[in-house]
Amino acid sequence: GLGLREGIQDSSSFIIFQIKLCLSSGEIQIPAASTAMEKLLWFSLLMISFSQAFVQKDMSRTAIVFPKESDNSYITLEALSKKPLKAFTVCLHIYTDLSTTRSFSIFSYATKKTPNDILIFWTKGKGYVFGVGGPEVLFKASEIPEAPTHLCASWESDTGIVEFWVDGKPKVRKSLQRGYTVGTDASIILGQEQDSYGGSFDANQSFVGDIGDVNMWDTVLSPEQINTVYVGGTFSPNVLNWQALKYKVQGDVVMKPQLWS
Numbered sequence: 001g002l003g004l005r006e007g008i009q010d011s012s013s014f015i016i017f018q019i020k021l022c023l024s025s026g027e028i029q030i031p032a033a034s035t036a037m038e039k040l041l042w043f044s045l046l047m048i049s050f051s052q053a054f055v056q057k058d059m060s061r062t063a064i065v066f067p068k069e070s071d072n073s074y075i076t077l078e079a080l081s082k083k084p085l086k087a088f089t090v091c092l093h094i095y096t097d098l099s100t101t102r103s104f105s106i107f108s109y110a111t112k113k114t115p116n117d118i119l120i121f122w123t124k125g126k127g128y129v130f131g132v133g134g135p136e137v138l139f140k141a142s143e144i145p146e147a148p149t150h151l152c153a154s155w156e157s158d159t160g161i162v163e164f165w166v167d168g169k170p171k172v173r174k175s176l177q178r179g180y181t182v183g184t185d186a187s188i189i190l191g192q193e194q195d196s197y198g199g200s201f202d203a204n205q206s207f208v209g210d211i212g213d214v215n216m217w218d219t220v221l222s223p224e225q226i227n228t229v230y231v232g233g234t235f236s237p238n239v240l241n242w243q244a245l246k247y248k249v250q251g252d253v254v255m256k257p258q259l260w261s
Contacts, residue, residue, distance in 0.1 A: 054076075054078050054248045055246070055247065056245065056246045059243065062255055063095070063210040063255070063256050063259065064190060064212060064254075064255060065253065066208050066210075066253060067252060068252060070203055070206055071192070071201040071202060071206065072201070073251030074201070074250050075190045075191055075247050076250065077245065078188070078246035079216075079240060080239055080244075081239050082184050082185065084181045084183060085182035085218055085239075086181055087155065087220050088118070088155060088217060088219070088239065089152060089153070089216065089217045089220055089221040089226075090118070090120065090215075091153075091214075091215050092151055092214040092215070093149065093150050093151075093210075093258070094106060094151065094209060095148045095149070095210040095211075095259060095260065096208060096209030096210070097209070098207075098208055098209065099122055099124065099143045099144035100143050101124070103122055103123045103124045103204075103205060104193075104207045104208070105119075105120075105121055105122075105189075105192055105207055106120040106122060106151070107120040107190065108188070108189045108192065108193050109189075110186065110187045110194040110196075110197050110198065111185060111186050112183075114133055114183060115196055115200075116131045116194070117132070117133055117183055117186065119131035119136070120153055121193065126138055126140065127141035127142075128141060128151075128166075128171075130164055131176075132155050132177045132180060133177045133180045133182065135177055137174040137176050139171040141166070148210075148260035152164070152165040152221070158178075159175075161175060163220070165230070167230065168230035188240070190211050191207050191253065192206055192207070210256075210259065215229070215237035215240055216239035216240035217235065217238060217239060
């Protein structure tokens with residue numbers, strides 16, 4: 001009856017509280033439970049807690065594979081720096097055959113104030129869309145070759161200048177959001193485009209293919225640095241670091257060796 005349900009709810013609330021204490025203290029140890037039901041509840045909630053926790057890993061030579069279209073499969077990344085951004089550079093590899101089929105998200109950085117605080121998006125028939133704080137600019141391209149493709153996008157508040165590099169080659173510079181500041185406490189997602197903070201996904205905008213080598217700095221990299229990153233070097237990325245990536249997996253996402261060198 002009602003009394004039993006209330007007892008279970010009280011017990012589960014207490015166990016959840018204990019799990020949070022254990023996780024925060026780093027002590028993963030199930031205490032002696034008084035009933036078999038409590039032991040089962042402990043185990044179930046502990047597994048849920050692990051599945052929802054961020055892990056940190058060196059992702060060198062690893063690709064994140066999104067094998068099929070969905071509205072519920074994605075990777076959430078946790079930024080190393082929690083500071084507002086007055087400048088940034090994002091670089092990553094993508095490998096997909098979707099570009100002549102439909103549009104899709106490449107990199108989605110949302111804040112509670114602005115769902116598209118940073119957005120890199122492919123629009124079929126038009127090219128690469130790069131957004132900061134909502135407004136967007138277009139870098140025209142008819143398609144993405146069906147080959148691993150390296151992208152870098154940078155922006156600085158002082159001038160509003162944005163740069164976009166494809167396989168080490170720059171597109172013509174454009175201007176966007178001079179004087180703006182990108183917010184903090186970001187939800188950073190690969191595989192989906194956020195229309196609200198951490199959600200409102202559309203399967204028709206999901207990414208299908210491989211993503212790797214995702215690095216982000218709080219500065220604008222020079223052309224020489226961009227080219228070094230393109231050929232496999234790095235410059236101590238301080239917002240997202242592929243060699244020490246904090247991430248959380250949701251849905252049908254697989255880690256595999258990279259198909260590019």
